[in-house]
Amino acid sequence: MVVGAGVAGLTAARDLAEAGHDVLILEATDRSGGKLRAGEVAGVTVDVGAEAMLHRRPEGTALATGLGLPITHPTAATSRVWTRDALRPLPRTLMGAPLDLDQLEASGILSAEGIRDARHQRVQQPHGDVSVGELVASRFGSEVVDRLVEPLLGxxxxxxxxxxxxxxxxxxxxxxxxxxxFTLPTPPADAPPVFASVDGGMWRLPAALEADLRDRPGVEVRHGVTVTAVRRTGSGFVVTAASGDETADLLVLATPAAPTARLVVDLAPAAAEELRQIGYASVALVTLAFRADDSGVTESLDIGASGFLVPPVDDRAIKASTFSFAKWDWVRAAGEGLLVLRTSLGRFGEEATLQVPDEDLVKASLADLAAATGITAPPVDAVVQRWGGGLPQYWVGHLERVTRIRASVAEVPGLALCGAAYDGVGIPATIGSAHRAIADLLA
Ligand SMILES: Cc1cc2nc3c(=O)[nH]c(=O)nc-3n(C[C@H](O)[C@H](O)[C@H](O)COP(=O)(O)OP(=O)(O)OC[C@H]3O[C@@H](n4cnc5c(N)ncnc54)[C@H](O)[C@@H]3O)c2cc1C
Incomplete structure (x- = not known):
């Protein structure tokens, strides 16, 4: 049995089915996909959750291709950083740590003092696990962290x-x-793209996974079933939901850390305690559609950028905007005559900023877009998608925490955990964690 029909749970279910097991998948909401989700804005179907995956890690594209989905890559449009009152080119970095200080200086992202600090490099050997901020500040100074690392990690x-x-x-x-x-070779012009998606939207991946599962004899996907407790019975498990109890020989929990902690509290109390320590950030995505021929829309938005990031130090409402129409050819084609884009709001510890009506999130997004790009025309449609507790936080010590969780779970034969809380929050890593969980379970 698999609990949770996000991309991890669906992948785990497929691996179990491939190994010849009957599988029952229980999902709390009325649909599969978790953070991969379609929404409609001005009649155009787009992603209102995750929209891309790393192409360099094979698990995501391999799974999508295996399901017969067409892979696509972002266009050549590049991201900007909205800081110091301008949209500035994003220099080459490794998650914000600058790989080219001349490019960084030319971008104008840092003050003159910040650039001096960044050039005054201090090479240090980090001791133990430290935060990304501490590590980068120790070499390049705190302004690099404030204006580059924070928005990229955000x-x-x-x-x-x-x-x-x-x-x-x-x-x-x-x-x-x-x-x-501090340098990495510049990738050759013919290097494979770093990111990929599914033509028509990432949401098509769980949809195809679910369709594949439903075609298999012995596999059942049930929606609207929240699992509330799990207990041991003989060598298997009894899983409790409002709809009744179910039994299982093998149990995969592909749920976020907090529900997983509640479900394993009796089976693996040490894992439950560790899982409770993993924080989650809430975010909201506002998808907006503008009419391309409305006054000033194309001039303000169609500027060759795939969007922009916003450093928190600049105290704006939004933390980023993705110009989906410019980043993905399929979005531009699907939204004929429209420019569809999205903004994102919310960081860990700033939940209060999201505790306002949807209209306020739209207004705040429009005000920031106007300030950043000059756009004043109203959108023809706006859709707000909230992701409460959407993103696990990999705080200092996370690797050791995951090792302790796995050690505790290993003491319960037949039980496995997978999903975004463990080996990486991105889609390929999440899929990888599902493959790993099933391989361990069947070993
Ligand atoms: C807004 C946003 C944008 C993102 N963008 C990207 C991106 O562009 N690229 C990328 O690689 N990653 C992105 N991510 C991260 C990535 O999408 C997620 O980490 C990944 O999809 C998580 O998959 P999962 O299966 O582990 O969990 P989830 O998708 O959270 O699925 C877990 C499922 O378990 C169900 N569930 C929970 N409790 C129970 C219960 N008690 N009983 C039954 N079912 C239960 C939930 O309803 C849910 O369907 C983004 C995340 C967010 C929030």
């Missing part, structure tokens, strides 16, 4: 640079920071 984790673990989030940075030359 995009992935909605987290704070001074809490996120460098070893868990960016192991390559830990290696590189201790070297005299």
């Amino acid at each position: 995009g992935v984790y909605a987290g704070q640079a001074h809490r996120i673990s460098a070893r868990s989030a960016i192991p390559q940075l830990v290696d590189l920071i201790a070297r005299p030359e």
Whole structure:
């Protein structure tokens, strides 16, 4: 049995089915996909959750291709940083740590003092796990952290640079920071793209996974079933939901850390205690559609940028905007005559900023877009999607915490955990955690 039909749970279910097991999948909401979700704005179907996946990690594109989905890549449009009152080019960085200081200086993202500080490099060997913020500040100064690392980490984790673990989030940075030359080779022009998506939207991945599962004999996907408790019976499990009890020989919990902690509290109390320590950030995405021929719309928005990031130090409401129409050819084609884009709001510890009506999130987004790009025309449609507790926080010590969780769960034969809380929050890492969980379970 699998609890949770996000991308991790669906992948785990498919791996179990491939190994010849009957599988029952119980999902609390009325649909599969978790954070991969379609929404409609001005009649155009777009992602209102995750929209891309790392292409360099194979698990996401391999799964999508195996399901017959067409892979697409972002256009050549590049991101900007909205800071110091202008949209500035994003220089080459490793999650905000600058790989080219001349490019950084030319971007105007840092003050003259910030640039002096960044150039005054201090090479240090980090001791143990430290935060990304501490690590980058120790080499390049705090302004690099405030204006580059924070917005980039904010995009992935909605987290704070001074809490996120460098070893868990960016192991390559830990290696590189201790070297005299902080540099990576510039990728050749024909290098494979870094990111990918599914043509028509990432939401198509769980939809295809679910369709594949439903085609298999012995597999059942049930929606609207919240699992509330799990207990041991003989060598198997009894799983309790409002609809009644179910029994299972093998149990995979593909749920976020907080519900997982509640479900394993009797089976693996040490894991439950560790899971409770994993924080989650809430975010909201506002998807907006503008009519391309409305006054000033194209001039303000269609500027060759894929969007922009906003450093928290600048105290704006939004933390980023993705110009979906410019980033994805399929969005531009689907939204004929429209420019569809989205803004994101919310960081860990700033839940209060989201505790306002949807209209206020739209208004705040429009005000920031106007200030950043000059757009004044009203959108023809706006859709707000909230992701309460959407993103796990990989704080300093996360790797050791996950090791302790796995050790505790290993004492319960037949039980496995997978999902975004463990080995990476991105889609490929989440899929990888499901493959790993099933391989361990069946070993
Ligand atoms: C706004 C946003 C944007 C993102 N953008 C990207 C991106 O562009 N690229 C990328 O790689 N990653 C992105 N991510 C991260 C990525 O989407 C997620 O980490 C990943 O999809 C999580 O998958 P999952 O299966 O682990 O969990 P989830 O998607 O959270 O699925 C867990 C499922 O378990 C169900 N559930 C919970 N409790 C119970 C219960 N008691 N009983 C039954 N069911 C239960 C939930 O309803 C849910 O369907 C984004 C995340 C968010 C929030």
